Amino acid sequence: MSSALTEPSKFKSWYRKNDIAITPWLFLLPAVLFFATYVIVPIGQSFWISFHMWDGLGEKTFVGMDNYERLLGLGDQKMDRKFETSFWNNIKWLLLYLLAIPMGLFIALFLNQTVTGIRLYKSLFFFPFVISQVVVGLVFSWFYLPNDGLFDVIMSWFGVDIRGGVLGNPKTATYGIIAAGLWPQTAYCMILYLTGLNSVDPEQVEAGRLDGAKGFRMLWYVILPQLRPATFIAFVVTIIGALRSFDFIAVMTNGGPFGSTRVLSFFMFEESLSEFGFRMGYGAAIAVVLFFIMLGFIAYFLYQMWRDEKEGR
Amino acid sequence: MFPTPIQQRSRASQFSYQVFLPIALILWLLPLIAVMIFSIKPDGDFVKGNFWGLPSSFEFFNNYGRVFFASDMPQYLLNSVFITVPTVIGAVALSSMTGFALGVYKFRGNLLIFFMFIAGNFVPFQILMVPVRDLTVNLNLYDTKLGLILFHIAFQTGFCTLFMRNFIRALPYSLIEAARVEGVAEWKIFVYVVLPLMKPAIAALSVLIFTFIWNDYFWAIVLTQGPDAQPVTAGITAFNSQYRAAYHMMSAGSIVAAIPPVFMFFLMQKHFIAGLTLGAVK
Numbered sequence: 302m303s304s305a306l307t308e309p310s311k312f313k314s315w316y317r318k319n320d321i322a323i324t325p326w327l328f329l330l331p332a333v334l335f336f337a338t339y340v341i342v343p344i345g346q347s348f349w350i351s352f353h354m355w356d357g358l359g360e361k362t363f364v365g366m367d368n369y370e371r372l373l374g375l376g377d378q379k380m381d382r383k384f385e386t387s388f389w390n391n392i393k394w395l396l397l398y399l400l401a402i403p404m405g406l407f408i409a410l411f412l413n414q415t416v417t418g419i420r421l422y423k424s425l426f427f428f429p430f431v432i433s434q435v436v437v438g439l440v441f442s443w444f445y446l447p448n449d450g451l452f453d454v455i456m457s458w459f460g461v462d463i464r465g466g467v468l469g470n471p472k473t474a475t476y477g478i479i480a481a482g483l484w485p486q487t488a489y490c491m492i493l494y495l496t497g498l499n500s501v502d503p504e505q506v507e508a509g510r511l512d513g514a515k516g517f518r519m520l521w522y523v524i525l526p527q528l529r530p531a532t533f534i535a536f537v538v539t540i541i542g543a544l545r546s547f548d549f550i551a552v553m554t555n556g557g558p559f560g561s562t563r564v565l566s567f568f569m570f571e572e573s574l575s576e577f578g579f580r581m582g583y584g585a586a587i588a589v590v591l592f593f594i595m596l597g598f599i600a601y602f603l604y605q606m607w608r609d610e611k612e613g614r
Numbered sequence: 615m616f617p618t619p620i621q622q623r624s625r626a627s628q629f630s631y632q633v634f635l636p637i638a639l640i641l642w643l644l645p646l647i648a649v650m651i652f653s654i655k656p657d658g659d660f661v662k663g664n665f666w667g668l669p670s671s672f673e674f675f676n677n678y679g680r681v682f683f684a685s686d687m688p689q690y691l692l693n694s695v696f697i698t699v700p701t702v703i704g705a706v707a708l709s710s711m712t713g714f715a716l717g718v719y720k721f722r723g724n725l726l727i728f729f730m731f732i733a734g735n736f737v738p739f740q741i742l743m744v745p746v747r748d749l750t751v752n753l754n755l756y757d758t759k760l761g762l763i764l765f766h767i768a769f770q771t772g773f774c775t776l777f778m779r780n781f782i783r784a785l786p787y788s789l790i791e792a793a794r795v796e797g798v799a800e801w802k803i804f805v806y807v808v809l810p811l812m813k814p815a816i817a818a819l820s821v822l823i824f825t826f827i828w829n830d831y832f833w834a835i836v837l838t839q840g841p842d843a844q845p846v847t848a849g850i851t852a853f854n855s856q857y858r859a860a861y862h863m864m865s866a867g868s869i870v871a872a873i874p875p876v877f878m879f880f881l882m883q884k885h886f887i888a889g890l891t892l893g894a895v896k
Contacts, residue, residue, distance in 0.1 A: 328804070432876065503615060587740070
């Protein structure tokens, strides 16, 4: 084979013979190399770095499980307080972010009509998703301003006074940020359901009507089963979005007040690249923990997709 | 159709639907409308506490003029363009190839490689952060646009492959078989048979990736610093510290930063939505 590769004419005929076997690999090669360098290998490297103490510049010092012990409070140590807050905030994000799915479905059902100009309405409802999260975060932080913010103004009509404003109060800040995040995420879920509703089988709807199904029963028994693919994708993107949330927190509160709005992704960033010095090893350990939380979901998503694959052909 | 078409309902409910629709839209977009109004207000309104009322004077040209002529915003915007466009081209090119390889050929490891791309795309960014930053520094690409572009291409290839492969899978396989019978070389099948059919998918992905990359903030602050290479999402925070508490300026800056993806969305609406559903919901 080596001689076949060196001689151009022979290589050509060898290639022609094995065309179907070789071509896919040639087509895959650049992307796989790229993806491996920037995505697959770094995952392994992060695991490796998490067993070290490292400032990002000098030599790494191997410290074994030290980072994890300090983070999770294994052995005789206490769990890192910041980690605890971040973890529970992540859980809040996960649960509350899922509200985007029913809210998106609700708006989709509201807009699934054929009146003049409905296309424009649908696009405008989708707007929040197209805008960068940095901008959305900024806008909401003004909305939440103490005294001057519209939210505070409206709340004061009801006699509610949130001390320090929504984002200045450790009790409410995380919820305020999640609400901001729900805005674009709901728009995303809405568009998924709108496209899903397009492909709902009208005959089944008619059959359901003849059987006397109406309103919510129709939705639950006839429509939702047909929207399963849309629901699945909405679920995937919402879970991933919740665990990746970073931009909103960085822009709206920068982790404050008193570190109460940190989530794991923000905490990790803060430890690795903060002004308190680069603690890359510790940061990597946080990232690994986040990775394992995500891994459960990733495995489930892949399993679902693999099952569809098997059914498909 | 579900819910029942409004035309089949009573006059009263038709009327109330038509009335409620614009009200709902205004409520939904209230935050955006607020920034737009903010961006044409004079500075004095905020000092006097007139946050949510009407502007006392029309300062559109003044405020936006300052964004374009008295700040680094134009530079940041250009950076964003020079980061986003090459990334879109690179990711779409690479993923058309992988999509073709994984969608057309049966070989060992096909599904494994495909799932590797999907799984990599779902991973939290943070686990890549330290090594990718290190790699970029070692390649002497820290704080350059190229450093960001290379990473974005690699990462987006995962998502794009998922999309392209499913799209190519749905094409009629008989076309490829017919070409093979004719004795057309495999790479020619890609160029002359498959690629022309992929135009809608390419359009959809391009718009979507454009939006994703334009709006990226995390990698922008991890891999770059300062106005030489940073895109507009990171620039807007620098801009804001320059105009601290000057809400009219921050609003104008935000709107300028947000416009390109919005424009792309309206231009390519149909494709954009096809892209979002990962090609799975027709």
